[in-house]
Amino acid sequence: MEKWLQEAKRKDGVDVLGHFRDEFYIGDGVYYMDGNSLGLMSKRAERSLLDVMDDWKNHGIDGWVKGERPWFYMSEAIGEKMAQLVGAGAHEVLATNSTTNNIHQTVRTLYEPTGERYRIMADDLNFPSDIYALQSVLDDYGYSDGMVKVSSEDGHLLDTERIINMMDESIAIMLLPSVLYRSGQVLEMQKITEASHDKGIIVGFDLCHSIGALPHQLKEWGVDFAVWCTYKHLSGGPGSVAGLYVHERHHHKSVSLKGWFGNNKETQFDMAHDFDRAADISQYQVGTPHIFSMAPLYGALGMFGEAGIGNVREKSLGLTDFMIAMIEDVLAGYDIDIVTPKAYESRGGHILIGHEKAAGINAALKSKGVIPDFRAPGYVRIAPVALYNSFEDVYHAVMILKEIMDDRLYDKFDNRRGVVA
Numbered sequence: 472m473e474k475w476l477q478e479a480k481r482k483d484g485v486d487v488l489g490h491f492r493d494e495f496y497i498g499d500g501v502y503y504m505d506g507n508s509l510g511l512m513s514k515r516a517e518r519s520l521l522d523v524m525d526d527w528k529n530h531g532i533d534g535w536v537k538g539e540r541p542w543f544y545m546s547e548a549i550g551e552k553m554a555q556l557v558g559a560g561a562h563e564v565l566a567t568n569s570t571t572n573n574i575h576q577t578v579r580t581l582y583e584p585t586g587e588r589y590r591i592m593a594d595d596l597n598f599p600s601d602i603y604a605l606q607s608v609l610d611d612y613g614y615s616d617g618m619v620k621v622s623s624e625d626g627h628l629l630d631t632e633r634i635i636n637m638m639d640e641s642i643a644i645m646l647l648p649s650v651l652y653r654s655g656q657v658l659e660m661q662k663i664t665e666a667s668h669d670k671g672i673i674v675g676f677d678l679c680h681s682i683g684a685l686p687h688q689l690k691e692w693g694v695d696f697a698v699w700c701t702y703k704h705l706s707g708g709p710g711s712v713a714g715l716y717v718h719e720r721h722h723h724k725s726v727s728l729k730g731w732f733g734n735n736k737e738t739q740f741d742m743a744h745d746f747d748r749a750a751d752i753s754q755y756q757v758g759t760p761h762i763f764s765m766a767p768l769y770g771a772l773g774m775f776g777e778a779g780i781g782n783v784r785e786k787s788l789g790l791t792d793f794m795i796a797m798i799e800d801v802l803a804g805y806d807i808d809i810v811t812p813k814a815y816e817s818r819g820g821h822i823l824i825g826h827e828k829a830a831g832i833n834a835a836l837k838s839k840g841v842i843p844d845f846r847a848p849g850y851v852r853i854a855p856v857a858l859y860n861s862f863e864d865v866y867h868a869v870m871i872l873k874e875i876m877d878d879r880l881y882d883k884f885d886n887r888r889g890v891v892a
């Protein structure tokens with residue numbers, strides 16, 4: 472064990488992102504590994520929220536155009552910061568609404584069903600909300616049976632060739648995750664995009680589990696649209712406003728869900744009844760933006776800008792490498808199954824492990840300060856996050872897991888999930 476601790480300390484000693492840890496609120500004795508569900512709060516995020524509250528205090532209504540961060544332009548300003556993380560132009564990225572709302576908005580806007588081409592393609596492993604949104608679009612258009620879902624052979628991973636083989640001229644639009652929320656597999660976004668365009672299909676990705684964990688080149692790959700939440704790896708806070716990208720080639724199309732914040736800013740306050748849509752991504756907004764749920768992103772995104780998403784990815788892979796190697800060594804023979812692919816190009820920012828007592832293991836870990844999350848029926852997701860987790864955190868998390876397995880501490884807890892798991 473000693474060698475692993477030495478190795479962790481050595482890696483922490485040369486970690487170029489190590490200093491960011493002090494910028495986060497981390498409880499004593501807590502090994503927080505749930506940044507892929509809700510990222511920790513940083514001092515910078517707190518500061519930027521307080522600053523925006525001060526603007527309200529000091530400027531009242533004039534806060535819309537006054538202060539350092541005028542609210543009227545905040546959705547675009549934060550979009551511009553996120554554009555670097557997804558590899559798109561500033562005019563193609565926006566902070567608005569929630570991920571689910573943004574799926575409704577983008578899919579409804581870009582979906583153009585015809586008699587032969589009307590199906591929507593998704594997959595069997597995606598997050599339920601994405602599927603509900605897609606199905607509701609189909610229902611509204613009278614194509615309730617129009618969903619095509621790529622299945623998974625093992626229940627964890629999706630095969631690129633299988634995805635590509637399912638594409639045909641009956642499919643109008645498709646939405647897939649960039650990183651699967653359970654297994655952590657990264658899909659081959661560029662290859663999938665090229666294949667879908669060969670078949671005339673509009674393609675979008677849900678980046679909820681990759682934004683802030685790995686770089687993207689959406690524009691270069693030609694991706695039509697993407698959505699993501701900002702409270703996971705980006706640490707924007709609970710319910711922080713989501714992100715949206717639509718390739719500029721689609722900006723000429725009028726959005727489906729129209730609202731006054733999607734209007735051209737110059738004429739918005741003319742209060743005319745004719746919608747004068749904004750020329751760029753801005754038109755994808757609907758109503759008044761949730762300013763306090765966006766404000767923490769100023770601080771949080773500032774750290775990503777300084778750290779560089781390339782460095783974040785490198786450290787993230789280092790952390791999961793270390794965790795996998797330690798589990799394979801220290802926990803060999805404990806029936807712990809590592810589900811997440813090991814190849815770098817297929818591994819996202821978290822690790823999924825399987826065990827029949829997973830719910831009990833998850834509860835036991837939490838009782839000892841290690842915070843992962845449980846996914847039914849028998850899995851635990853663990854996300855060591857580059858900006859605030861150290862290699863030593865990973866060492867302690869794995870050692871605590873070993874103690875739980877050795878002493879069968881999982882048997883002291885119910886082997887079922889809590890209300891929020």
Ligand SMILES: *Cc1c(COP(=O)(O)O)cnc(C)c1O
Nearest residue numbers: 569570571598600652677679700
């Ligand atoms: C977290 C997550 C969501 C959440 O959507 P909200 O609208 O923010 O509640 C949706 N889809 C995926 C794939 C997610 O991981």
